[in-house]
Amino acid sequence: MRATSKLRELLGTGKTLFVPGCYNALSAKILETVGFPAVYMTGYGTSVSLLGLPDAGLATMTEMHLNARYIANAVSVPVIADSDNGYGNAIGVIRTVREYIQTGVAGIHLEDQAIPKRCGHVAGRRVIPIEEAVGKYRAADAVRRELDPDFVLIARTDARGAHGGSLDDAIRRANAYLEAGADLAFVEGPTSVDEVRRICKEVQGPIFYNQTGISPRFTLDEMNELGIAVTILPGATFRATIQAVYDLAKELRERGPVAEADFNERFKAHPLGNVHTFAGFDQVREWEEEYLPAEEMDKYTDSVGHQPAKS
Amino acid sequence: MRPSTRLRHMLKEPGIIVAPGAYDGFSARLIEAAGFRCVYMTGAGTAASHLGQPDLGLATLTEMANHAGHLASCVSLPVIADADTGYGNVLNVVRTVREYERAGVAGLHMEDQVAPKKCGHIAGKQVIPTQEFCDKIRAASEYRTDSDFVIIARTDARAVTSLDDAIERGNRAAEAGADVIFVEAPQTEDEIQRIAREVRAPLLANMVPGGKTPAVKIPELERIGFKIVIFPAVCMAAAVPAMERALTTLKETGTDWHDGPVLSPMDIFRRVGFDWWHAIEEKFAPRS
Numbered sequence: 001m002r003a004t005s006k007l008r009e010l011l012g013t014g015k016t017l018f019v020p021g022c023y024n025a026l027s028a029k030i031l032e033t034v035g036f037p038a039v040y041m042t043g044y045g046t047s048v049s050l051l052g053l054p055d056a057g058l059a060t061m062t063e064m065h066l067n068a069r070y071i072a073n074a075v076s077v078p079v080i081a082d083s084d085n086g087y088g089n090a091i092g093v094i095r096t097v098r099e100y101i102q103t104g105v106a107g108i109h110l111e112d113q114a115i116p117k118r119c120g121h122v123a124g125r126r127v128i129p130i131e132e133a134v135g136k137y138r139a140a141d142a143v144r145r146e147l148d149p150d151f152v153l154i155a156r157t158d159a160r161g162a163h164g165g166s167l168d169d170a171i172r173r174a175n176a177y178l179e180a181g182a183d184l185a186f187v188e189g190p191t192s193v194d195e196v197r198r199i200c201k202e203v204q205g206p207i208f209y210n211q212t213g214i215s216p217r218f219t220l221d222e223m224n225e226l227g228i229a230v231t232i233l234p235g236a237t238f239r240a241t242i243q244a245v246y247d248l249a250k251e252l253r254e255r256g257p258v259a260e261a262d263f264n265e266r267f268k269a270h271p272l273g274n275v276h277t278f279a280g281f282d283q284v285r286e287w288e289e290e291y292l293p294a295e296e297m298d299k300y301t302d303s304v305g306h307q308p309a310k311s
Numbered sequence: 312m313r314p315s316t317r318l319r320h321m322l323k324e325p326g327i328i329v330a331p332g333a334y335d336g337f338s339a340r341l342i343e344a345a346g347f348r349c350v351y352m353t354g355a356g357t358a359a360s361h362l363g364q365p366d367l368g369l370a371t372l373t374e375m376a377n378h379a380g381h382l383a384s385c386v387s388l389p390v391i392a393d394a395d396t397g398y399g400n401v402l403n404v405v406r407t408v409r410e411y412e413r414a415g416v417a418g419l420h421m422e423d424q425v426a427p428k429k430c431g432h433i434a435g436k437q438v439i440p441t442q443e444f445c446d447k448i449r450a451a452s453e454y455r456t457d458s459d460f461v462i463i464a465r466t467d468a469r470a471v472t473s474l475d476d477a478i479e480r481g482n483r484a485a486e487a488g489a490d491v492i493f494v495e496a497p498q499t500e501d502e503i504q505r506i507a508r509e510v511r512a513p514l515l516a517n518m519v520p521g522g523k524t525p526a527v528k529i530p531e532l533e534r535i536g537f538k539i540v541i542f543p544a545v546c547m548a549a550a551v552p553a554m555e556r557a558l559t560t561l562k563e564t565g566t567d568w569h570d571g572p573v574l575s576p577m578d579i580f581r582r583v584g585f586d587w588w589h590a591i592e593e594k595f596a597p598r599s
Contacts, residue, residue: 057399058406062373088368088427095369115426116399 004150007078007106010037016223021234023049024067025074030272031237032075041071043082044119045238057116061087061096069103078106080152085117086110090139097143107152109186109208110140112159112173120188121213125162130173134180141181154208155182161189171202178205184229190215200226210234281308315459318389318417321348322513327533332543334360336385340583341546343386352382353543354393355430368427372398372407380414389417391463396428397421401450408451418461420493421451423468423480431467431495432522438471441480445487452488463515464489469496478509485512491539496523503527504535513538520544
């Protein structure tokens with residue numbers, strides 16, 4: 001089954017789909033290993049991890065969709081990817097949606113920020129006029145109808161927290177974008193539980209909720225009750241990585257190489273402590289046994305190092 | 312010597328720099344083989360050949376910089392590359408300059424169009440305010456890491472506001488740190504003359520057959536006072552009808568064998584450096 005159809009199926013259960021964020025293929029694989037049925041590619045994390053740059057519209061469409069492609073190739077669960085403001089006007093959106101569909105991700109969110117965009121939880125955002133944004137969603141809808149009607153289109157509005165914006169404006173925009181063809185509405189950056197309630201009541205379609213930054217946190221039960229269709233935690237694994245890498249780096253700096261040996265001792269007991277197995281070497285050996293000449297497998301005899309499991 | 316330093320020297324030496332436009336590695340090679348001393352990477356040609364799309368701001372910074380890198384690495388001439396609007400605001404401009412520097416080109420031109428941009432010879436262009444443009448040029452000039460890297464400021468204002476405004480923008484951009492000024496699409500020879508007289512900076516002329524600017528020959532441009540002339544379309548305009556003719560012939564005759572001079576695979580490989588690579592192969596071949 002195509003990833004897009006799989007995501008449609010997950011969205012059809014009527015329950016809140018809980019999708020944590022990944023920022024590269026590795027973090028996506030970890031989320032899949034733990035059992036999440038879908039993963040989300042964060043643009044913020046992509047920008048920082050791939051380029052070492054802040055989420056300020058500096059990552060190009062090429063860089064973003066390549067990261068999405070690596071992630072989609074690394075996991076078998078559907079991927080929802082950040083596609084910022086579509087990298088241009090409606091014409092740019094046409095190319096962006098085509099490129100993202102080709103990456104194998106199951107859906108994207110596309111926002112109404114002016115170029116260059118920035119993180120939805122950092123001040124200084126500007127939005128384009130609603131008419132122009134509607135044209136972009138209509139263009140995106142037409143492209144996916146042509147190439148893959150199951151491709152999920154999530155319309156994000158940044159009007160709640162943008163310069164001169166309001167929650168009223170954001171709700172009006174969300175409804176207009178749904179009418180233009182979007183499958184889900186993503187009102188970025190509500191600041192209170194009451195605001196989220198209003199969004200769920202007044203937006204006439206499935207709600208995509210970004211549980212991060214300035215927005216309130218809910219339990220899954222609360223979100224089911226509110227009627228939220230999808231919720232993402234874009235930054236969780238990204239922040240956890242920053243902390244883990246920093247802490248280890250600091251320890252290495254202070255205690256020297258011995259800190260690595262100590263870390264490895266602890267890591268051995270971790271569920272993913274066997275990195276070679278997690279990376280997929282068993283699979284490689286299985287393929288070798290299946291498709292290479294039998295004598296080729298002699299290379300494992302007397303060769304030093306991790307021995308991948310025989311199938 | 313770095314290509315940027317070479318281009319700097321060429322800017323200081325007397326004589327006009329002629330840069331035919333390459334749209335891919337092959338055309339860049341042919342430009343070098345023909346004896347030209349500079350290559351121009353056309354953005355319109357990049358979008359058309361690399362993506363198969365029109366010049367409507369669809370090519371990303373990544374694609375343009377990668378393409379520039381391919382051209383720069385297959386010729387030993389300095390390459391001047393089209394960098395459109397710098398792909399965003401001043402922050403994107405700084406990133407663009409650094410990516411182009413790393414691509415190994417000698418310089419770039421950056422214009423004052425509103426993003427997404429359009430080809431300079433197509434209607435419907437819009438320009439950003441002069442101050443915003445100058446800030447972008449200043450950012451480009453201050454944040455290049457190679458002080459020899461050549462920043463060319465292009466204004467598209469002639470078609471949007473007026474020639475007076477375009478000349479004013481050219482002078483302001485030069486004050487903001489541009490090394491060369493490129494006033495896009497003047498419409499008469501008088502306008503070309505006025506640009507040469509009134510813009511106080513080295514000038515780039517853009518010759519596009521079928522565009523808005525009348526054809527002026529290289530010696531005349533040099534006499535008027537231009538320092539660089541680019542011919543963005545020269546290779547692509549020759550290649551497209553040739554490919555169309557060849558495809559029609561294939562369809563009609565059922566073969567691509569013909570009576571005229573034949574270009575063998577080796578003829579093609581020779582044009583893209585076969586002998587140079589072969590010499591290396593020979594040199595390091597195992598001795599038996």
